Amino acid sequence: MQLAGKIALVTGAARGLGKGCAEAILERGAKVALLDTDDSEGQETVAAFTLKYGADTCTFILCDVTDKDQLEGAFQQVVDRFGGLDLVVNNAGILSEFDWEKCINVNLISVVRGCRLGLHYMGKQNGGNGGLIINMASVAGIYAFPAPVYATTKAGVVGLTRSLGMDHKFGKDGVRVNVLCPSFTMTNFITDAKGKASEEDLQQMQDMVEKGGGFLQIPDVVKGFVKLLDDDDKNGAALEVTLQGLKYHGCESGPWEHE
Ligand SMILES: NC(=O)c1ccc[n+]([C@@H]2O[C@H](COP(=O)([O-])OP(=O)(O)OC[C@H]3O[C@@H](n4cnc5c(N)ncnc54)[C@H](O)[C@@H]3O)[C@@H](O)[C@H]2O)c1
Numbered sequence: 001m002q003l004a005g006k007i008a009l010v011t012g013a014a015r016g017l018g019k020g021c022a023e024a025i026l027e028r029g030a031k032v033a034l035l036d037t038d039d040s041e042g043q044e045t046v047a048a049f050t051l052k053y054g055a056d057t058c059t060f061i062l063c064d065v066t067d068k069d070q071l072e073g074a075f076q077q078v079v080d081r082f083g084g085l086d087l088v089v090n091n092a093g094i095l096s097e098f099d100w101e102k103c104i105n106v107n108l109i110s111v112v113r114g115c116r117l118g119l120h121y122m123g124k125q126n127g128g129n130g131g132l133i134i135n136m137a138s139v140a141g142i143y144a145f146p147a148p149v150y151a152t153t154k155a156g157v158v159g160l161t162r163s164l165g166m167d168h169k170f171g172k173d174g175v176r177v178n179v180l181c182p183s184f185t186m187t188n189f190i191t192d193a194k195g196k197a198s199e200e201d202l203q204q205m206q207d208m209v210e211k212g213g214g215f216l217q218i219p220d221v222v223k224g225f226v227k228l229l230d231d232d233d234k235n236g237a238a239l240e241v242t243l244q245g246l247k248y249h250g251c252e253s254g255p256w257e258h259e
Protein backbone atom coordinates (compact mmCIF):
# COMPACT_ATOMS: atom_id res chain seq x y z
CA MET A 1 0.00 0.00 0.00
CA GLN A 2 1.33 3.38 -0.96
CA LEU A 3 0.99 5.35 2.28
CA ALA A 4 1.79 8.96 1.38
CA GLY A 5 -1.26 11.12 2.12
CA LYS A 6 -3.19 8.25 3.69
CA ILE A 7 -4.84 8.03 7.13
CA ALA A 8 -4.23 5.29 9.70
CA LEU A 9 -5.50 4.24 13.12
CA VAL A 10 -3.40 2.08 15.47
CA THR A 11 -4.68 0.63 18.77
CA GLY A 12 -2.36 0.14 21.74
CA ALA A 13 0.07 2.59 20.18
CA ALA A 14 1.39 4.49 23.22
CA ARG A 15 4.39 2.15 23.44
CA GLY A 16 5.90 -1.09 22.22
CA LEU A 17 4.95 -2.68 18.91
CA GLY A 18 1.99 -0.36 18.28
CA LYS A 19 4.24 2.67 18.69
CA GLY A 20 6.80 1.09 16.33
CA CYS A 21 4.09 0.49 13.69
CA ALA A 22 2.75 4.04 14.11
CA GLU A 23 6.23 5.46 13.49
CA ALA A 24 6.67 3.30 10.36
CA ILE A 25 3.38 4.76 9.08
CA LEU A 26 4.54 8.35 9.76
CA GLU A 27 7.88 7.66 8.04
CA ARG A 28 5.90 6.71 4.91
CA GLY A 29 4.02 10.02 4.84
CA ALA A 30 0.64 9.05 6.27
CA LYS A 31 -1.21 10.58 9.21
CA VAL A 32 -1.91 8.39 12.20
CA ALA A 33 -4.22 8.32 15.22
CA LEU A 34 -2.75 6.51 18.22
CA LEU A 35 -5.34 4.91 20.54
CA ASP A 36 -4.44 3.70 24.03
CA THR A 37 -5.62 3.54 27.65
CA ASP A 38 -2.32 5.01 28.86
CA ASP A 39 -2.92 8.74 28.66
CA SER A 40 0.48 10.01 29.79
CA GLU A 41 2.56 7.61 27.63
CA GLY A 42 0.22 8.21 24.68
CA GLN A 43 0.54 12.01 24.97
CA GLU A 44 4.32 11.71 25.34
CA THR A 45 4.61 9.51 22.23
CA VAL A 46 2.49 11.88 20.14
CA ALA A 47 4.49 14.89 21.37
CA ALA A 48 7.74 13.20 20.30
CA PHE A 49 6.27 12.17 16.90
CA THR A 50 4.90 15.68 16.32
CA LEU A 51 8.35 17.17 16.89
CA LYS A 52 9.90 14.68 14.44
CA TYR A 53 7.21 14.45 11.73
CA GLY A 54 5.40 17.80 12.03
CA ALA A 55 2.21 19.27 13.44
CA ASP A 56 -1.07 17.57 12.51
CA THR A 57 0.63 14.34 11.40
CA CYS A 58 -0.65 12.42 14.41
CA THR A 59 -3.06 12.56 17.32
CA PHE A 60 -3.62 10.67 20.55
CA ILE A 61 -7.08 9.35 21.44
CA LEU A 62 -7.65 7.98 24.93
CA CYS A 63 -9.55 4.79 24.20
CA ASP A 64 -10.12 1.47 25.90
CA VAL A 65 -10.66 -0.90 22.98
CA THR A 66 -12.94 -3.10 25.12
CA ASP A 67 -15.41 -0.23 25.46
CA LYS A 68 -17.67 -0.46 22.40
CA ASP A 69 -18.71 3.23 22.53
CA GLN A 70 -15.14 4.47 23.02
CA LEU A 71 -13.87 2.40 20.10
CA GLU A 72 -16.68 3.48 17.78
CA GLY A 73 -16.21 7.09 18.91
CA ALA A 74 -12.48 6.91 18.20
CA PHE A 75 -13.02 5.68 14.61
CA GLN A 76 -15.54 8.47 14.01
CA GLN A 77 -13.14 11.03 15.52
CA VAL A 78 -10.36 9.96 13.14
CA VAL A 79 -12.61 10.26 10.09
CA ASP A 80 -13.90 13.66 11.27
CA ARG A 81 -10.43 15.03 12.02
CA PHE A 82 -8.40 13.65 9.10
CA GLY A 83 -11.16 13.23 6.51
CA GLY A 84 -11.04 9.47 5.90
CA LEU A 85 -9.46 6.16 6.83
CA ASP A 86 -7.19 3.84 4.81
CA LEU A 87 -5.36 1.62 7.29
CA VAL A 88 -6.40 0.05 10.62
CA VAL A 89 -3.91 -1.72 12.88
CA ASN A 90 -5.62 -3.77 15.62
CA ASN A 91 -2.59 -4.12 17.89
CA ALA A 92 -3.69 -3.65 21.53
CA GLY A 93 -3.23 -6.86 23.48
CA ILE A 94 -2.52 -8.25 26.94
CA LEU A 95 -1.43 -11.45 28.67
CA SER A 96 -3.91 -12.28 31.45
CA GLU A 97 -4.43 -15.99 32.10
CA PHE A 98 -6.11 -15.37 35.49
CA ASP A 99 -8.49 -12.61 34.39
CA TRP A 100 -9.04 -14.65 31.22
CA GLU A 101 -12.30 -12.96 30.20
CA LYS A 102 -10.45 -9.65 30.05
CA CYS A 103 -7.82 -11.32 27.86
CA ILE A 104 -10.54 -12.47 25.43
CA ASN A 105 -12.16 -9.03 25.49
CA VAL A 106 -8.98 -7.10 24.72
CA ASN A 107 -7.27 -9.55 22.38
CA LEU A 108 -10.20 -10.99 20.43
CA ILE A 109 -13.57 -9.27 20.86
CA SER A 110 -12.02 -5.81 20.36
CA VAL A 111 -10.20 -7.03 17.26
CA VAL A 112 -13.46 -8.37 15.79
CA ARG A 113 -14.98 -4.96 16.54
CA GLY A 114 -11.97 -3.11 15.09
CA CYS A 115 -12.23 -5.17 11.89
CA ARG A 116 -15.96 -4.51 11.58
CA LEU A 117 -15.40 -0.78 12.08
CA GLY A 118 -12.53 -0.82 9.58
CA LEU A 119 -14.73 -2.58 7.01
CA HIS A 120 -17.54 -0.12 7.73
CA TYR A 121 -15.46 3.04 7.27
CA MET A 122 -13.15 1.83 4.48
CA GLY A 123 -15.49 -0.51 2.58
CA LYS A 124 -16.40 0.58 -0.94
CA GLN A 125 -19.98 -0.59 -0.38
CA ASN A 126 -20.33 2.28 2.13
CA GLY A 127 -18.64 4.90 -0.05
CA GLY A 128 -15.14 4.27 1.35
CA ASN A 129 -12.03 3.92 -0.84
CA GLY A 130 -11.07 0.42 0.26
CA GLY A 131 -8.05 -0.10 2.48
CA LEU A 132 -6.01 -2.43 4.62
CA ILE A 133 -6.46 -3.96 8.09
CA ILE A 134 -3.43 -5.46 9.83
CA ASN A 135 -4.15 -7.45 12.98
CA MET A 136 -1.48 -8.20 15.58
CA ALA A 137 -1.61 -11.86 16.63
CA SER A 138 1.40 -13.94 17.65
CA VAL A 139 3.10 -17.21 16.77
CA ALA A 140 1.17 -18.37 19.85
CA GLY A 141 -1.88 -18.20 17.56
CA ILE A 142 -0.31 -20.82 15.30
CA TYR A 143 1.70 -23.14 17.60
CA ALA A 144 1.01 -24.55 21.08
CA PHE A 145 1.91 -22.10 23.84
CA PRO A 146 1.86 -22.37 27.66
CA ALA A 147 -0.74 -19.58 28.08
CA PRO A 148 -3.86 -21.28 26.67
CA VAL A 149 -6.29 -18.36 26.84
CA TYR A 150 -3.78 -15.96 25.27
CA ALA A 151 -3.06 -18.57 22.57
CA THR A 152 -6.81 -19.01 21.97
CA THR A 153 -7.30 -15.28 21.43
CA LYS A 154 -4.39 -15.12 18.99
CA ALA A 155 -5.58 -18.24 17.11
CA GLY A 156 -8.97 -16.51 16.94
CA VAL A 157 -7.38 -13.43 15.40
CA VAL A 158 -5.58 -15.60 12.82
CA GLY A 159 -8.87 -17.36 11.95
CA LEU A 160 -10.77 -14.08 11.79
CA THR A 161 -8.16 -12.61 9.45
CA ARG A 162 -8.04 -15.61 7.12
CA SER A 163 -11.83 -15.65 6.81
CA LEU A 164 -12.25 -11.89 6.35
CA GLY A 165 -9.47 -12.04 3.79
CA MET A 166 -11.17 -14.57 1.53
CA ASP A 167 -10.94 -13.27 -2.01
CA HIS A 168 -14.66 -12.93 -2.59
CA LYS A 169 -14.78 -10.43 0.32
CA PHE A 170 -11.96 -8.31 -1.14
CA GLY A 171 -13.80 -8.11 -4.43
CA LYS A 172 -16.84 -6.69 -2.67
CA ASP A 173 -15.45 -4.11 -0.24
CA GLY A 174 -11.89 -3.44 -1.43
CA VAL A 175 -10.49 -3.99 2.06
CA ARG A 176 -7.67 -6.52 2.56
CA VAL A 177 -7.08 -8.06 6.00
CA ASN A 178 -3.75 -9.63 7.04
CA VAL A 179 -2.21 -10.69 10.34
CA LEU A 180 1.26 -10.37 11.85
CA CYS A 181 2.45 -13.21 14.11
CA PRO A 182 5.62 -12.30 16.01
CA SER A 183 7.52 -14.49 18.44
CA PHE A 184 8.81 -13.20 21.83
CA THR A 185 9.74 -9.53 21.43
CA MET A 186 11.45 -7.40 24.07
CA THR A 187 8.81 -4.86 25.14
CA ASN A 188 7.08 -4.02 28.45
CA PHE A 189 4.75 -6.92 27.62
CA ILE A 190 7.62 -9.25 28.61
CA THR A 191 8.84 -7.29 31.62
CA ASP A 192 5.24 -7.01 32.94
CA ALA A 193 4.43 -10.73 32.46
CA LYS A 194 5.06 -11.73 36.09
CA GLY A 195 1.73 -12.48 37.80
CA LYS A 196 -0.17 -12.72 34.48
CA ALA A 197 0.25 -16.51 34.21
CA SER A 198 1.43 -19.24 36.58
CA GLU A 199 5.10 -19.28 37.59
CA GLU A 200 5.40 -22.72 35.98
CA ASP A 201 4.04 -21.53 32.63
CA LEU A 202 6.20 -18.38 32.70
CA GLN A 203 9.22 -20.58 33.37
CA GLN A 204 8.28 -22.72 30.37
CA MET A 205 8.14 -19.53 28.23
CA GLN A 206 11.54 -18.50 29.58
CA ASP A 207 12.90 -21.92 28.52
CA MET A 208 11.36 -21.44 25.05
CA VAL A 209 13.08 -18.07 24.74
CA GLU A 210 16.42 -19.53 25.74
CA LYS A 211 16.09 -22.54 23.43
CA GLY A 212 14.95 -20.28 20.60
CA GLY A 213 17.98 -17.99 20.84
CA GLY A 214 16.51 -14.95 22.64
CA PHE A 215 14.12 -12.12 21.94
CA LEU A 216 13.20 -10.25 18.80
CA GLN A 217 13.51 -6.45 19.03
CA ILE A 218 10.78 -3.99 18.02
CA PRO A 219 12.45 -3.09 14.64
CA ASP A 220 12.44 -6.81 13.69
CA VAL A 221 8.65 -6.88 14.05
CA VAL A 222 8.22 -3.50 12.35
CA LYS A 223 10.06 -5.03 9.36
CA GLY A 224 7.26 -7.62 9.18
CA PHE A 225 4.63 -4.91 9.51
CA VAL A 226 6.22 -3.01 6.59
CA LYS A 227 6.24 -6.20 4.50
CA LEU A 228 2.48 -6.47 5.04
CA LEU A 229 2.13 -2.82 4.00
CA ASP A 230 4.16 -3.50 0.84
CA ASP A 231 2.75 -6.88 -0.25
CA ASP A 232 -0.34 -5.64 -2.08
CA ASP A 233 -1.27 -9.11 -3.36
CA LYS A 234 -1.79 -10.54 0.15
CA ASN A 235 -5.25 -10.97 1.64
CA GLY A 236 -6.03 -13.25 4.60
CA ALA A 237 -2.32 -13.94 5.02
CA ALA A 238 -0.48 -14.65 8.29
CA LEU A 239 3.14 -13.45 8.42
CA GLU A 240 5.33 -15.07 11.08
CA VAL A 241 8.20 -13.03 12.51
CA THR A 242 10.86 -15.07 14.32
CA LEU A 243 14.61 -14.87 14.81
CA GLN A 244 14.79 -16.98 11.62
CA GLY A 245 13.18 -14.11 9.66
CA LEU A 246 9.83 -13.45 7.97
CA LYS A 247 7.69 -16.29 6.63
CA TYR A 248 4.11 -16.48 5.41
CA HIS A 249 2.30 -19.32 7.15
CA GLY A 250 0.61 -21.85 4.82
CA CYS A 251 -3.06 -22.91 4.62
CA GLU A 252 -4.42 -19.73 3.07
CA SER A 253 -7.16 -21.78 1.48
CA GLY A 254 -8.95 -24.99 2.44
CA PRO A 255 -8.68 -28.36 0.62
CA TRP A 256 -11.91 -27.57 -1.28
CA GLU A 257 -10.04 -24.80 -3.10
CA HIS A 258 -7.24 -27.05 -4.39
CA GLU A 259 -7.33 -28.82 -7.79
N1 LIG B 1 6.01 -8.57 23.04
C1 LIG B 1 5.81 -9.78 22.55
O1 LIG B 1 6.54 -10.75 22.82
C2 LIG B 1 4.69 -10.02 21.57
C3 LIG B 1 4.82 -11.07 20.67
C4 LIG B 1 3.79 -11.34 19.78
C5 LIG B 1 2.67 -10.55 19.76
N2 LIG B 1 2.57 -9.52 20.64
C6 LIG B 1 1.35 -8.72 20.58
O2 LIG B 1 1.69 -7.41 20.16
C7 LIG B 1 0.75 -6.49 20.67
C8 LIG B 1 1.49 -5.35 21.35
O3 LIG B 1 2.29 -5.89 22.36
P1 LIG B 1 3.56 -5.14 22.98
O4 LIG B 1 4.62 -6.15 23.14
O5 LIG B 1 3.85 -3.89 22.24
O6 LIG B 1 2.96 -4.81 24.43
P2 LIG B 1 3.01 -3.51 25.32
O7 LIG B 1 2.43 -3.94 26.61
O8 LIG B 1 4.35 -2.89 25.29
O9 LIG B 1 2.01 -2.50 24.57
C9 LIG B 1 0.64 -2.73 24.52
C10 LIG B 1 -0.09 -1.41 24.49
O10 LIG B 1 -1.49 -1.71 24.43
C11 LIG B 1 -2.17 -0.86 25.36
N3 LIG B 1 -3.41 -1.48 25.78
C12 LIG B 1 -3.59 -2.55 26.59
N4 LIG B 1 -4.89 -2.77 26.80
C13 LIG B 1 -5.56 -1.83 26.09
C14 LIG B 1 -6.93 -1.53 25.91
N5 LIG B 1 -7.89 -2.23 26.53
N6 LIG B 1 -7.25 -0.50 25.09
C15 LIG B 1 -6.31 0.24 24.49
N7 LIG B 1 -4.99 0.02 24.65
C16 LIG B 1 -4.63 -1.00 25.44
C17 LIG B 1 -1.19 -0.69 26.51
O11 LIG B 1 -1.48 0.47 27.30
C18 LIG B 1 0.13 -0.56 25.77
O12 LIG B 1 0.43 0.76 25.42
C19 LIG B 1 -0.17 -7.29 21.60
O13 LIG B 1 -1.34 -7.63 20.90
C20 LIG B 1 0.64 -8.55 21.90
O14 LIG B 1 -0.19 -9.65 22.19
C21 LIG B 1 3.55 -9.22 21.54
Ligand SMILES: CCCCC/C=C\C=C\[C@H](O)C/C=C\C/C=C\CCCC(=O)O
Residues within 6 Å of the ligand: 095, 137, 138, 139, 140, 143, 145, 147, 182, 183, 184, 185, 189, 190, 193, 202, 205, 206, 208, 209, 212, 242, 243
Ligand atom coordinates in the same frame (compact mmCIF):
# COMPACT_ATOMS: atom_id res chain seq x y z
C1 LIG C 1 10.07 -14.92 29.55
C2 LIG C 1 8.66 -14.50 29.87
C3 LIG C 1 7.93 -14.27 28.62
C4 LIG C 1 6.52 -13.83 28.86
C5 LIG C 1 5.92 -13.57 27.54
C6 LIG C 1 4.49 -13.82 27.55
C7 LIG C 1 3.79 -13.90 26.43
C8 LIG C 1 4.32 -13.64 25.12
C9 LIG C 1 3.59 -13.83 24.06
C10 LIG C 1 4.05 -13.50 22.70
O1 LIG C 1 2.91 -13.37 21.88
C11 LIG C 1 5.02 -14.51 22.14
C12 LIG C 1 4.34 -15.76 21.95
C13 LIG C 1 4.76 -16.94 21.51
C14 LIG C 1 6.05 -17.45 21.15
C15 LIG C 1 5.76 -18.87 20.76
C16 LIG C 1 6.60 -19.69 20.24
C17 LIG C 1 8.01 -19.34 19.99
C18 LIG C 1 8.65 -20.35 19.09
C19 LIG C 1 8.81 -19.85 17.68
C20 LIG C 1 10.14 -19.24 17.41
O2 LIG C 1 10.44 -18.16 17.94
O3 LIG C 1 10.89 -19.81 16.60
